Amino acid sequence: MPEFDPSEHDISEIGPKVQAIDDADELRAILEAEEAGEDRAPVKQVIESRIEKLEEEDEEPDGLPDLTDMSTAEAANAIRDIDDPDELRELLETEEAGEDRGGVKTQIQNRLDSVTEDEDADEEAAEEEPKTPEERHPDLDHPTADKRHVRAVEDGEYRDMWVYCETQQGELIDVSKEMLGKARQLMDDYNDDYDADEKVIALVVGEDIQEQAELAIEYGADVALYQEDPRLDRFLHKPYTEIFVDAARGTGHPHGREDRPDVEWHGYDEPRYVLFPATNNGRDLSATVQAELDSGLASDCSDLHITDVLISNPAKTGEPGTKKEFERVLHMKRPDFSGFEYSTILCLDKPDREFHPQGGSVIPGAFDVPEPDPEREGEVVEWDAPLDDGWFSVDVTDHDQLDEGVDLTGREVVVALGRGIGDDPSKGIELGVDLVDAFEDADLGLSRGVITASYQFEGHVEQYITEERQIGESGQVVEPPVYIAAGISGAVQHKVGMDESDTIISINTDTDADIVDFSDYFIEGDLFEVLPAMTEALESGESIGAVAEAGGATDD
């Protein structure tokens, strides 16, 4: 009989037990018992690797080489793998007593020096790095207390890409479908590149949501989890976080639920990658889920790809001046610094702490909504995390759909204002609105610069200064027959919001402004003069030249 019956234990318990056994035969008996019983692949792997290790130790040759008949070079080779200084000293004595060759003695002495040096260095290192945080930080009276937030896994197994699919009014929102399409493409490539077989897993939470999980399969998921409960009708930070984390942590996870069901599609500790929508609720959820899973994230990503990467950052390599290759890294590219730069964010393990899952939130509209494929096969699974009443202390008592608000799409003309209004912001808005009114079907747009600047607007134009009028990457995307850009320099994130317009007319004092490159007409001039001239010409139906002259006269 083996020392213990593996079928009576969880994987997490078996690891330490197996490590404590030094008898390979004993381990083989346990392995047989496991094969005959539960036959769990990870358990068998743990036992097999232990057996291998013990056998390796056994194979180490006993006894010292006989250097007598060797040349100096041969002797050097023979002693190269000897690490025991006592053995080397013994060889040195033998040589002195026998052949007493200077070359051989030097080789042995060198080896001896290098071995003892290593040992000294090891000892020093051991002195420098005591084990516990208390020993390493005598200035802190109890640093371990602050590890209560650290819910890490050690030597974790990570697989699959998980996608949180947000819904509104019981239906998947577009960005959820966009992420499923992107996740499908990323994981298909990943499986090719790494000869792997990892899945896309969708998670949907709500009141009556099973159909949406089925839909997630059509959009690219291999497994779609859903958890339903009337109390989950609307997004709530705490229960939604707990449900995601409960599903994501594998059986036997040190911080997971003890009675978690062991499911066939989830044989690992935590997901390898996670994606969330960069919406108000999705972004919050990404933050709390990743904090709880002891990992990091990037927000508002506009591009994603997976490759290996060579890193020299000492916080990640553990050693300054060295480079270390990280495999299968999710590269998360996002506009940063208020849209002035792109950053690529990586979430990487440290030598003593594993930062998985890697993930982030994805800007709505960054990827295309894929064509649903009703024939796609996948597994729809109801998840049943127990819900604690304490998680529902925040109560959504009422909700309303807001009016569409400002919708600039579908207008014939959009008049957009940028930081060129800075000399007199209120006047600039006024002139823009006047021009808007001179058109049959037009509205006012703003560059991000106007929204983020701390201009002081007078009361009567303040109503126009809202983010919903913003045009560009993080605002509206418009393609009207006529787009007028007044005082806008034309940063790329503005460009993506308007460059499909039929005719683009820009007004700017700076002929080097980027917007020249995507304008059909570039009017070099001051918007404070050009806008009113345009307005008058349109209203009077007269030529701009006539207006200019007449305007000059009536102004007095």
Place this chain on the structure above:
Amino acid sequence: MPGESLPEGDLIPMHTVVLTKGVPDFREGQVSFDEDGHLERGKTPTVMNPNDKHALRGALQTKVRHGGTVSVMSMGPPGYKEVLQEAMESVYADDLYLLSDREMAAADTWATAITLTTGIEKLEEMPDLLFAGFKTADGETGHTGPQTAWGLDIPMVTHVVALDVDEESETVRVKRLVEGDIEEIETVEAPMPALIVMDPEFEPSYRTAGERLTHKDLRADTQERAPDFEDDLTVWNHEALNLDPDFIGLDGSPTIVESVDPIPKPPAEREATMVDADDAEGMESVLEELQPHAAGASEAAGD
């Protein structure tokens, strides 16, 4: 009963804490880029994160309506003291806390949230309300507020546009925005203590003459104290907070920035007709493009 107890009906004064951060000043004329188009932090002045003023306004509204004290807390280099001074002036704060240490530098949101969590726990009592702004102008993640609520394990309400505190039931009632394919507004109740992330759309409201008067008095009082703000400033380093350096700052951060690329200048896609504003003929050709869309143009054309 020995000792003094509060008279019946009186409530313990509210304590709110505002979390704030200094960021590069991205306003035109302030922000500085090098030849490669990278932000030059050293040449760009530091200001309070613009979105944090909404958090400050939430705290100020609470203080004006309900009294009590307001603290402002920030994690950052010693230079952030001025940011705290600015915050003090705008929120009429009673005291300021700066969590500052080389070990805390280059933290991402997890490491920042852990540090702030520890700073808040070091206060004598758990505050009733914590306010954070949505997104910082430099990192723009919007994660630190929610992760601090996670660290403290208190309820949170985010994207708040209107706020009412009910001291008696120790509840906040708020309106918050939900975005997605449709825009929604929710009415939400949460027990205190809670963390509130304010939306940029939040507008404080002062409904009574009394409230407006209190507001005025507070301003006068703070303006007097602001020059000596360091009297009300507490600075804590990692030792004071008892934080293991391996778990804060760069070392405690799961993420790194692999590369920063200037947003590339796209190639010219349209051949612009250059028009001088004073050139009547040129302007006429522009006007021809506009005329068909002028108000009443379609009727005039006889459609």
